[in-house]
Amino acid sequence: MKNSFLKEFNEREYFNQCTNLESLNGLMDKKKIRAYIGFDCTAQSLHVGSLLQIMCLRLLQKHGHQPIILLGGGTTRIGDPSGKEETRKILTEKEIEKNIKNIKKVFSIFLDNKNSKTRPIYVNNYKWLGKLNYIKFLREIGKHFTINKMLSFDSVKLRLEREQSLSYMEFNYMILQAYDFLELNKIKNCQMQIGGSDQWGNIVNGVELIKRHSSKQVFGLTTPLITLASGAKMGKTEKGAVWLDNKFLSSYNYWQFWRNTDDRDVIKFLKMFTDLELDKIERFKNENINKLKIILANEATSLLHGKTAAAKAEKTAKNIFEERSIGDDLPIINIDSKNLSNGLNIVDLVVTAKLLSSKSEVRRTIKNKGIKLNNIAVDDEKLNVSIENFDNKKMLKLSHGKKNHVILKLI
Secondary structure (H helix, E strand, O other): OOOHHHHHHHHOOOOOEEOOHHHHHHHHHHOOOEEEEEEOOOOOOOEHHHHHHHHHHHHHHHOOOEEEEEEOOOHHHOOOOOOOOOOOOOOOHHHHHHHHHHHHHHHHHHOOOOOOOOOOEEEEOHHHHOOOOHHHHHHHOHHHOOHHHHHHOHHHHHHHHOOOOOOHHHHOHHHHHHHHHHHHHHHHOEEEEEEEHHHHHHHHHHHHHHHHHHOOOOEEEEEOOOEOOOOOEOOEEOOEEOEOOOOOOOHHHHHHHHHOOOHHHHHHHHHHHOOOOHHHHHHHHHOOHHHHHHHHHHHHHHHHHOHHHHHHHHHHHHHHHHHOOOOOOOOEEEEOHHHHOOOEEHHHHHHHOOOOOOHHHHHHHHHOOOEEEOOEEOOOOOOEEOHHHOOOOOEEEEEEOOOEEEEEEEO
8 A cells, every 4th residue: 555545544453445445546646535434423422433433534634635524314314224233213303413413523623624625524414315206216326226235235134134123214224325425426526435344335335336327436445343352342331332522421431441441452542543653653562551551541532632631531540549539530420418418328329320220230349349438448238328428528439440430529
């Protein structure tokens, strides 16, 4: 790979497959292009599972290319069956529009909006999908797809093999995504789609549709699906998704997610999820692994929440683990002092704080000395927490294990 973008794309371990790598290499050497990534808007925020795609958009900008961000106002109404075992919940139009508005804020943090040649172009596919004439669409677009081939794609085949329901609505998703690429090629001169490896079939459909419909060559490029060294899915934890929004996940908890990276993943994640130069990362290989985890946490958190928040999170972690103090950057949960007039049971308090999801889990954890109040293990599940447990600042630290902490604050 001689082209600078593709070379770094590969060296950062983003590369999985390409429809015609040699031709794409030649094209990107000759000119700057537009490439798109699609994001369905099923929640109010993206999570870490989408971060690799966002880093690809950053890399496009770095090398002078212009990213197109397709926000799936139309396809979100259908639901992508790729990797899903059941039909996605259908959202209302109002919910989808609210999600689109919030998700755009994430891109405004990660991407450069100043350079007119590389600033991201936002499109909502509902603009064209919402106006489709069904008969016309079948005649002009549907004729290019065969049921035989559509049944061969993993997103369809796996659901059918497991005898899990696949609606006709979902079955059409791959055609709509291919049509998105065709539209973006026509109206925005988009020449490449990037996506996760689970999108390969959908992306190839778009490349082939454009070739048949418009006799133009476009390209598909995929990234690997990221799983942790432990085998777990990227972005999922015991406490749920790792959101890219401070409203749903504090900067401290985001920092801790990266700080808790498995030793085997640290170098790979420094390449994938930070802007550190690759030669510098190469020199890190013999460094102390805990030092590298802090570098990863600081760099990744700085990209999303800023350097000040990252430094504050590191300081709080140091206070908690080394100096055993409360720390001033932990998530804060307000507790009405009226609710503590007769005391509040520790089991209910842990569930309210969302450190654990069920009371039975809390009771088991208390037996194993895994719940702490201000660093002191709770040994009685019948303990009632009262106002007297709070310090003179009306705060109390509640902990589950060594890594999960919240501040309870009286109001």
